[in-house]
Amino acid sequence: MTRKTIVGITALFVALGFSANAFAAKDYPDGFTKCAQNKGESCSFSGTRQVALGKSGDFVYGTFTGGVTCSSSNFPSNSYPGSAWCSYGPAGSGGDTGGGTDTGGSSSSGTSNSCGSGGGTEVCVSASGGNGSVSLSWNVSGSVTDQQVYRDTDSNPSGRTRLSSVGSNPRSFTDNSASNGTTYYYWIKFRANGTYYNSGVASATPSGSSSGGGSTGGGSSGSYGSSCNGGNTTTVTATIRVEDGGTFDGGCNTYNGGGALGDGSQDEGQDPIFRVGPGLVRNVYIGGNGADGIHTRNGGDVDNVHWSDVGEDAMTIKDPTNGASVYANNIEGYDSADKFLQANDDATWTVNNCRVDNAGKFLRQNGGTTFPLHVDVTNCDISNMGEGIFRSDSSNSTARITNSRLSNSGDTCIGSWSSCSSSGITNY
Structure with missing residues (x-):
């Protein structure tokens, strides 16, 4: 998790009026006081405070009273290096904002804090899987902008897997990959303005489905995709480059192509809004002119990105990648005349x-x-594909889609593949 933010080129800073450190990432959140390094040092303060552990703009949070030892073992993640820092928030930052209410519904087990809490910035519920599906629902007080849902079959949060982002209220999430009869532990982390905190989730209500895998009816997208809905708009006239392990966090603001980037049409010569790799682009809303979207090289990843109107492509793996792993998590896009994702070099691509x-x-x-x-x-959730889902001319390539919803999606596998398969699919 040790990353630095590297954004653009000098021409971009001049064109947009940014200073050279406009996207500099600090080792402590805004409003927090740096107090100790992640080497077992003591972080002391009065009262109950929110405490952040992290580096270069990437943090996890816990709530503690009277101080805490700055050690990864005291926080939801144990992967931060010794060069990370602890910092504490202002007085009162550790308090519950109150007012959450149980949404009701059938519940086989589980209320808030019924399993490992992971440091006070989340609630946890346990639920027994129905026939392929567990649904969670909850309400939150306060201006919460994002929830992250994690799952494991063990109550220890250290090995859990992130499933989804959820944004709208009332909050809900359906896990379509739950095995019948298995007890799962779900953690719901919540944040506003980029900061995780105890938001007043009184309880979450799980219910297991007995009617088969996947949600049903209507074509609703449920909680699939990105939680970004757009914000302040930046017109990008020169590709923003995120490289050398850096991270660009757009705060879910809107980025539109302009000038030399093209007009967002199907012109193959357009440049991308972002070029990433190795590194990460996250929390970005790409507006009406998507140019050529995002180019990734050398294992560049994206997380929580929304394309409102895809230009030439949404995301393209470019040379050199040389077999590297590329991750695209929590992505959403509309109106791509040709293809949504394009691969121009060998890679292992996980979506x-x-x-x-x-x-x-x-x-x-x-x-x-x-x-x-x-x-x-x-x-x-994939719908209204003019031709199909996967297309390749390579007998050396493989593709698989699992635990997903499809509607009017055409053929799953087109062309030559070494193997191409699907399982756990719900058609609606």
């Missing part, structure tokens, strides 16, 4: 929690190429 509607194809390997591409798609 988790997506919502894609109205595209020619969900994913295309560059036509006529035979390099090995390995694609794994799970927990997605």
